Amino acid sequence: MSERQTGQGRRRAREFEAFVAGAAPRLLHAATLLTAEPPGANPHAEQLLTAALAHTYAQWDRLRGEDPYDRTRQELAARFARGAWRHHRVRGGVLERLTPQERLILVLRLYEGVAEEQTAALIGLPVERVRAIFTRAVRRLCASPPTPPPHTQVQAAS
Template identity: 70%
Template sequence: MRERQAFQDARRAREFEAFVAGAAGRLLHAATLLTAEHPRDNPRARALLTAALAHTYATWDRLRGEDPYDRARRQVVLRFAHGAWRRHRGHGGVLARLSPQQRLIVVLRMYEGVAEEQTAALLGLPAERVGAICARATALVLHPPRGPAPVGPLSGAVPS
C-alpha cells in the first residue's frame, strides 16, 4: 500500500512539474501585468504566482478534468482582486496608469483571452460593465492623456 501511495505521489509531482514548466512563465507575465511591476523587479507578481501554484498543487488531485492553467490563473486573479487592488497602484510597466480593476480586466480579456462573460462571472460584474471598463482602459493605454501645457517662454505667449 505504501508503494502504491509513493508511486501516486511521484506521478502527481511529475505531472505538476510538467505543468509548471509549461505555464509558469505565462502566469508570471500575467501577474506582472496585474501588479504593474517591472518584469525584472516583480516581487508582488512572484508572490501571487507562488500562492496560486501552491493552491493548484494542493488541489491537483481534485481537478477531475478541469484545466489546471485555468485554475491557477483564477487563483492569481482572485488573490490580486482580494488583496492587491486595494493597496497597490502601478509602479511601472505598460499598464501602470490603469487602476487595479482596469488592469485585471485588460489582462484577462486581452492577454489571457478570457471571454467577457467569463471575466464578468469571475469578478461578479455585469458583462456590459466589463466591456465598458475594458474599452476605456484599452483607450487609455493606446492613447494616454497628454500632460499639462508647458509654461515658459516657448509656450506660445507673445511678448509685449
C-alpha cells in the same frame, strides 16, 4: 505511507512540475502585468503566482479533467482582485496608469483571451460593466503614450 501512496505522490509531483514548467512563464507575465511591475523586477507578481500555484497543487487530485492552467489563472485573478498585493507601490510597469480593476479585466481579456462572459463571471461583475471597464482601459492606454523608463546617459569616451 504505502508504496501505492508514495507512487501516487511522485506521479502527482511529476505532473505538477511538468505543468509549472510549461505554464509558469506565461502566468508570471500575466501576474507582472496585473501588479504593474516592470519586467525583471517583479517580487509581488512572483508572490502572487506562487500563491496561485500552491492552491492549484493543493487541488491537483481534484481537478478531474479540468484544465490546471484555467484553475491557476482563476486563482491568480481572484487573489489579485482580493487585493493582498496592494500594499506595495506600483513602480513603472506597462499598465501602471490603469486601476487594478482595469488591469485585471484587460489582462484577462487581451493577454489571456478570456471571453467577456467568463471574465464577468470570474470577477463577479455584469457583462456590461466588464465591457465598459475594458473600453475605458483601452482608451486610457491609447490616450497617452507610456512614460519612458528612466535611464542613465552614457558619456562617450574621448
